[in-house]
Amino acid sequence: MEDITPREASKMLKKRIEELGLHNPVSAKTISFQDLAGTSEIFVTVHGWKPSPVARELKEFASNHGFFLDFVPAKHEKAFAEVV
Numbered sequence: 001m002e003d004i005t006p007r008e009a010s011k012m013l014k015k016r017i018e019e020l021g022l023h024n025p026v027s028a029k030t031i032s033f034q035d036l037a038g039t040s041e042i043f044v045t046v047h048g049w050k051p052s053p054v055a056r057e058l059k060e061f062a063s064n065h066g067f068f069l070d071f072v073p074a075k076h077e078k079a080f081a082e083v084v
Contacts, residue, residue, distance in 0.1 A: 006030055009042045009067040016061050017046065024048050028067070042067035048074040 004012075006028035014026050025047045032040040044062060049055075049071035062069035 004042065004066060006042050006044075009044050009062075009065065012065055013044050013046070013058070013062065013067075013069070016058065020054050020057075022052075022054070043070060044068070045070045045072055047072050050074065 010026050010028035013028075017024055017026070026044055027047065028042060028044040030040050030042055044067055046058070046069065050073070055071065059069050
């Protein structure tokens with residue numbers, strides 16, 4: 001698998017979300033685990049998320065492209081954990 005940057009991961013996921021008819025903002029960052037595992041990983045966050053059946057598909061998409069995915073609910077929504 002080819003290494004990607006947080007910006008590339010964010011753009012890839014944004015495109016996929018729009019293909020599914022959603023328009024949530026996304027952000028991405030690299031988190032270093034050098035002291036624990038000698039590696040770093042890209043995490044992409046989908047903001048303003050409401051529970052949706054496409055969550056599993058998006059997590060699989062992220063995994064297939066080498067990054068992790070997190071969902072953050074809309075501010076007016078109660079916090080939740082998306083079960084996938």
